[in-house]
Amino acid sequence: MQDYANAFVLLLNYVVVPATTYGCQLALGALGVSLIFSVLRFSNFAHGELMSFGTMITLLVTWWLQAHGLTIQPLATALLALPAGVLVTVLLSLATDRFVYRYYRIKRSDPIVLLIVSIGVMLVMSGLVRFIIGTDDRTLDDGVRFVISAKQFRDLTGLQEGLAIRATQIITIALAAVSVGLLFWFLRHTKTGKAMRAFADNEDLAGLSGISAQRVVTITWVVAATLATLAGVLYGLDKSFRPFVYQQLVLPIFAAAIVGGFGNPVGAIVGGFIVAFSEVALTYSFKRFFSYVLPADWLPDGLYQLISTDYKYAVSFVILVVVLIVRPSGFLNTRSS
Amino acid sequence: MSISGKNFMLFAAVAAVLCVIAAVQSVAVAVTIVNLCLVSAVMSLGLNIQWGYAGLPNLGVMGFAALGGLAVVLVSAPGVPAAIAAGGPGIIASFVVVVVTVAAVVGIRRLTSLSRATRVAAVIAVLALGYLILGRYFGPAKNLIEAIDPSATGYLGGLGLPVLLSWPVGALFAAAAAWLVGKIALGLRGDYLAIASLGISEIIIAVLKNEDWLSRGVKNVVGLPRPLPDELGLAGTSWLQSLAIQFGISPPDAAALVVKLGYSALFMLVLAFLLLLSEKALHSPWGRMIYAVRDNEIAASAMGKNVKNLHLIVFVIGAAVIGLAGAMLVTLDGQFTPGTYQPLRFTFLIWVMVIVGGSGNNWGAVLGALIIWTCWIEADPIGTWLIQHSIGWLPVGNAMRDQLTANASQMRLIVMGVILLVTLRFKPGGLIPERH
Numbered sequence: 001m002q003d004y005a006n007a008f009v010l011l012l013n014y015v016v017v018p019a020t021t022y023g024c025q026l027a028l029g030a031l032g033v034s035l036i037f038s039v040l041r042f043s044n045f046a047h048g049e050l051m052s053f054g055t056m057i058t059l060l061v062t063w064w065l066q067a068h069g070l071t072i073q074p075l076a077t078a079l080l081a082l083p084a085g086v087l088v089t090v091l092l093s094l095a096t097d098r099f100v101y102r103y104y105r106i107k108r109s110d111p112i113v114l115l116i117v118s119i120g121v122m123l124v125m126s127g128l129v130r131f132i133i134g135t136d137d138r139t140l141d142d143g144v145r146f147v148i149s150a151k152q153f154r155d156l157t158g159l160q161e162g163l164a165i166r167a168t169q170i171i172t173i174a175l176a177a178v179s180v181g182l183l184f185w186f187l188r189h190t191k192t193g194k195a196m197r198a199f200a201d202n203e204d205l206a207g208l209s210g211i212s213a214q215r216v217v218t219i220t221w222v223v224a225a226t227l228a229t230l231a232g233v234l235y236g237l238d239k240s241f242r243p244f245v246y247q248q249l250v251l252p253i254f255a256a257a258i259v260g261g262f263g264n265p266v267g268a269i270v271g272g273f274i275v276a277f278s279e280v281a282l283t284y285s286f287k288r289f290f291s292y293v294l295p296a297d298w299l300p301d302g303l304y305q306l307i308s309t310d311y312k313y314a315v316s317f318v319i320l321v322v323v324l325i326v327r328p329s330g331f332l333n334t335r336s337s
Numbered sequence: 338m339s340i341s342g343k344n345f346m347l348f349a350a351v352a353a354v355l356c357v358i359a360a361v362q363s364v365a366v367a368v369t370i371v372n373l374c375l376v377s378a379v380m381s382l383g384l385n386i387q388w389g390y391a392g393l394p395n396l397g398v399m400g401f402a403a404l405g406g407l408a409v410v411l412v413s414a415p416g417v418p419a420a421i422a423a424g425g426p427g428i429i430a431s432f433v434v435v436v437v438t439v440a441a442v443v444g445i446r447r448l449t450s451l452s453r454a455t456r457v458a459a460v461i462a463v464l465a466l467g468y469l470i471l472g473r474y475f476g477p478a479k480n481l482i483e484a485i486d487p488s489a490t491g492y493l494g495g496l497g498l499p500v501l502l503s504w505p506v507g508a509l510f511a512a513a514a515a516w517l518v519g520k521i522a523l524g525l526r527g528d529y530l531a532i533a534s535l536g537i538s539e540i541i542i543a544v545l546k547n548e549d550w551l552s553r554g555v556k557n558v559v560g561l562p563r564p565l566p567d568e569l570g571l572a573g574t575s576w577l578q579s580l581a582i583q584f585g586i587s588p589p590d591a592a593a594l595v596v597k598l599g600y601s602a603l604f605m606l607v608l609a610f611l612l613l614l615s616e617k618a619l620h621s622p623w624g625r626m627i628y629a630v631r632d633n634e635i636a637a638s639a640m641g642k643n644v645k646n647l648h649l650i651v652f653v654i655g656a657a658v659i660g661l662a663g664a665m666l667v668t669l670d671g672q673f674t675p676g677t678y679q680p681l682r683f684t685f686l687i688w689v690m691v692i693v694g695g696s697g698n699n700w701g702a703v704l705g706a707l708i709i710w711t712c713w714i715e716a717d718p719i720g721t722w723l724i725q726h727s728i729g730w731l732p733v734g735n736a737m738r739d740q741l742t743a744n745a746s747q748m749r750l751i752v753m754g755v756i757l758l759v760t761l762r763f764k765p766g767g768l769i770p771e772r773h
Contacts, residue, residue, distance in 0.1 A: 023479075043528040100758060112394050112527045113761070116692065119685055120757035127750030135743050247681075249541060254532045260526075310547040317536035321521060324533050328525050 002159070007292035009161040013150070019280040020273075021169045021238055024176035027272030028231035029249065030256035031183065031265055032224040038200040038263035040115035042103070045226060048250030052243055053092060054229025055236045056133050058085030059140055060268050066142070076143035076237055084269035086229045093225040094181040096121055105217070140236040140282065143167055167260070179230060180269060183223065187265065192219055199265070252279070252316035259323050261330025270331070279315045282306045306312040343560050344700060358480045358715065365590070368597045370714055375604035376666045378706035381690040383610055383658030385702035388691060388772065390619065391651040392631040394531040397518065399683035400538025401656045403545055403675065404514055405507030405663025407552055410673045412503035413562045414495030420482045424550065427478020431471055476603045478523055481558035482745070484549040485504030489716070492553045500562045503606075504664045511660020514541070519652045525644050538684065545675040552675060559672040565599045568592040602667055607665065611658060615699045627651060628697075686713060691756045694729070695767025704769055712756070726746075 029090045036044045044050075061081035071077045075319060100121060104114050128324075144151075147170055150162025187193040200204040207213060232246065239245075255274045260267025286304035307315065324332065357366035380402065387393045441463045445456055483491045514537075522533040545552045553559065571577055572592035582589035618624050630637040630644055638644050666674050686709065694705020725746040731738040760767060 043532065100762075103762060112392070113530075113765075115394065115528060115531055116688065117761055119688060119759065120754045120761065123681075123685060123750050123754030125754075125759065127747050127752075127754060130747035130750065134740070207381075231499075248539075251532075252535055255416045255536070257530070258532065308547065311543055314540045314543040317540050320536050321533060321540075324525065324529060325521055328529065 003292045005157075006159050006161045007289050008156075009153075009159055010289055013161065013163045015277075015280050015284055017163075017165060017169060019277045021172045021254055022280065023072040023273035023276030024172050024269070025231050025235045025272075026174055026252055026256045026276050027269040028179070028234070029253040030260070030268035030272050030307045031180070032231070032256045033253055034228040034260075034268040035220055035227075035264055036224050037257070039196060039216060040105070042111045042118065043116045043254070044224075044252060045115060046096075046122040046125055047224075047253065048246055048248070049122050049129065050089060050093060050129060050225060051127055051232030051235070051247035051249065052241075052273050053232075054085045054089035054225070055140070055232035055241050055246070056129050056243075057240060058082055058229065058233050059133070059138060059236070061085060062140065062142075071159050072299070074167070075171070076141050076168070078140045078142075078233055078237055082229070086226050087231060089224040089229045090222050093221045097217065097221050102217075102292070110272065122208065126243065128293055133243070137244055138236075139239050139240050140233065141168055141238075155313050163299035166238075168234075172234045172238055174228065175234060179227070183227075186223075192216075196220060248313070251320075252276075255316040255320040255323075258320060258330055264330065267330055271277045275316045275319060278319055279312055282315055283309045284314045343659055344704070347704055347768060348707075351704070351711065354711060358711075363717075365594060365597065368594065368601060370711055371716075372597060372600050372604060372669060373666075374707045374710045375601065375608055376662050376669065377420075377687065377690060377710045378608055378703045379604070379611060379662035379665065380659050380687050381694065381702040381706040382608075382699060383655045383660075383662060384691050385655075385694075385696060385699060386615065386658060387652055387655035387729075389697035389702065390624070390627045390631065390655075390679050390693075391648055392527070393523070393648060393652055394527050395534050395652070395655065396531045396680075396684055397534030397538035397541075398659055398687045399678050399680050400534075400541035400652075400665065401511040401514060402661040402663030402683050403541055403678045404536075405504075405660035405665075406508040406667035406673050407545060407661070408507035408510045408560045409500060409503040409561060409664050409667040410552060411495045411501040412498050412506050413557055415497045416494065417485065417490045417494035420485045420490060420550075423485060424478035424482035424493070427474045427481070431475040431478065434467060434471045434474065434578060438463060438471075441467075453479040463655075469534070477549045480546075487549075487556075490553075491556070492550050492558075499564070500668055501564050503668070504661050507664030508657040508661040511663065514654030516649070518656075519649045523648045523652060527559045535680065535684070538680070542675060542678050544676075552673065555676045557672055557674045557676070561667065561671050561673065563671055564603065564668065565596050568596050571595060606667060607661070611661075612699055612703065619699065623742045686753065689753050691767075692757060694762045695769040695771060697771030698767070698769045701767050701769035701771070705767065708768075709753070709756070712752065713749055717746050720748035721745040722754070 029047065032050075033044060033047050034049070036042070058078055058081045061084040062078045065071065065077050065081055070080065072080050100117060101114065104117060116151060126292060135294075144167050147165045147167050148163065150164040153163045154160070185193075195206065195211045196216050198209065199211055199213065203213070206216070232241075235246075235249070252275050253272075256271035257268050258271070259274050260269070260271030283305065290304055347392055356368050358370065380398065383401075384395060384398055387395045442460050443453075445459045445463065449454065451459070482493060512555060513660075518537050522530045525533075546554050548554065549556065568589065569592075572588040578588050579594055579596065581588045584591065586594075619627075624641065626637075627647065630642060630647055634644050644674060687706075690705035690709040691702050692705070693709055694702025694703065723740070724741050728738050728741055
């Protein structure tokens with residue numbers, strides 16, 4: 001029995017907890033991409049850079065707060081700076097919409113043209129971020145590190161395996177749950193949210209019903225930029241902030257959005273977790289796990305790792321490609337693609 | 338094939354800028370830029386075939402270019418007999434296993450007589466079996482190969498054939514990959530093709546970075562054979578020494594310059610050949626059909642054209658051209674460095690070239706490549722110079738001054754983005770728009 005408990009804790013520690021945290025971050029990012037896709041009807045390649053930008057502003061404000069001794073120990077100072085990061089990122093995306101995207105929206109350009117436009121925005125934003133803060137690796141987390149450390153857990157339970165839960169992991173899961181809850185309440189029960197859904201379903205009919213397109217678009221950018229900043233800051237708290245890594249995040253995020261069915265908010269969340277769990281579980285070595293659950297003489301050698309950790313990053317693309325072959329409209333999509 | 342006065346002026350302007358660079362910086366710098374301009378021009382011709390002719394948004398330029406580069410290694414690098422003896426059979430066995438598994442999966446998916454659930458179960462079973470068998474052969478073979486003198490080789494090496502042969506092979510590699518990508522992603526909506534091709538190009542780079550037995554991974558393959566005589570030997574010849582005296586430069590510098598110009602000539606030949614072919618193709622009935630398919634797919638298929646098939650052909654041809662350019666680039670560098678392949682440089686920059694030059698117009702794609710590569714290289718020194726002169730009033734040692742100076746080179750990303758956005762907004766056809 002003890003062995004099974006150990007094996008369970010092992011999986012929890014190395015697979016379930018990290019993958020849940022990562023899944024939350026991806027889900028928040030994918031929600032933003034999905035929202036823009038359904039309301040504005042294009043794939044926004046600049047979303048990763050928007051996350052990067054939001055995180056950068058939060059980091060700059062965090063430094064300022066730290067310099068003035070304003071912290072909220074035991075929580076990370078970045079959480080105090082988050083609202084400022086969100087505000088600036090929202091302003092930036094509204095400015096981008098006003099000066100870049102709006103022209104193409106009014107012209108009713110092809111979605112592919114908007115995609116290429118978003119690549120231009122991506123280049124400008126990534127240059128901006130790298131120009132302002134450089135390309136180095138930066139840490140955001142200055143709060144208490146562990147809610148429970150591996151040693152504490154071992155002492156508490158008497159098991160051989162420890163379960164370490166970091167404060168940033170709890171914060172990520174809690175903030176993601178709250179913001180997703182708020183978003184769904186907003187989309188289902190407020191007048192504005194309903195207007196957004198109506199607009200996503202049929203732009204012209206929504207217009208005929210007196211819904212203001214400009215207002216819907218503005219709210220969409222506000223929500224998407226907020227989600228992007230949140231996702232970026234949570235990722236940065238959990239790991240670290242590095243512009244190069246954030247630029248690459250756009251692919252797992254797109255994978256998550258497509259796996260769940262592009263334009264479907266529930267799908268984006270499910271997709272985020274599918275991608276995160278596959279990435280962590282496929283590259284995890286199950287050797288120790290099997291040493292607990294199998295009799296010793298049954299255990300052949302080898303790492304029991306499906307894919308080398310070098311390919312951690314490629315997992316999400318492989319999922320993406322498999323979904324595109326098997327079910328291009330995504331697993332939870334009701335709309336035709 | 339004719340080129341109007343205005344367009345001629347645009348090319349002349351680029352040439353003039355390059356002459357200024359030659360005068361201000363040095364002739365060697367200018368010729369280096371020209372060489373990379375020419376390689377970029379071939380790449381953007383390839384992308385133009387896909388995006389400009391057929392409207393296929395390929396965001397995987399980087400992957401196809403890298404496959405072209407891999408071809409140079411596999412064709413021209415000297416083989417490592419010890420590694421081939423140790424791991425060769427295992428690698429061949431693994432290859433056979435992969436081919437058989439894929440064939441079985443494709444076969445099962447075609448068996449429509451079976452129920453969907455049976456097919457899915459069979460596919461999963463075949464994949465699992467293939468994976469297990471593959472592990473038996475591949476793991477040991479890979480370890481054996483990588484253990485052989487890892488600091489110098491540790492990979493299978495190549496065939497040791499002339500390096501120029503690798504250029505068509507690179508095109509072939511990229512074409513094969515494009516055929517696969519096209520089979521998966523063409524026929525879906527454009528966004529999906531864009532995202533899928535971006536993802537697949539990242540997978541290709543991940544494989545090249547990590548499969549040391551094939552490409553030495555991040556250890557790089559250096560000292561690849563070259564199609565032209567090396568500078569050192571050339572500097573000793575009497576004709577070069579007399580040439581050097583004539584121009585008043587040292588023989589080693591003159592030799593370096595002559596070799597660089599040799600590459601320019603070689604690349605120019607390839608570019609001219611491809612440009613001729615592209616123009617011929619575009620102004621043939623086939624070219625008009627491709628345009629018609631792009632502009633109205635439904636009408637084209639109503640006329641009995643197989644749209645999906647045509648898209649696949651165009652996608653493969655374009656990728657082949659990109660692969661050729663990738664092979665040319667690695668030949669020019671004389672080394673294959675998987676770590677340097679980044680989407681910003683190899684995918685998005687090429688996109689800026691095509692859009693700015695004029696998508697759908699071959700001359701436009703070439704012009705775009707010349708302009709954008711020159712800007713990309715010169716944005717660095719010019720940006721640094723501008724920043725240094727505009728913040729001269731800040732005291733030395735000021736944190737902001739250091740920060741701005743250190744990050745000045747990032748300006749070029751902003752410049753590229755702004756150029757792309759401005760072109761899309763005010764001149765969506767590009768500098769040399771397509772003609773009908």
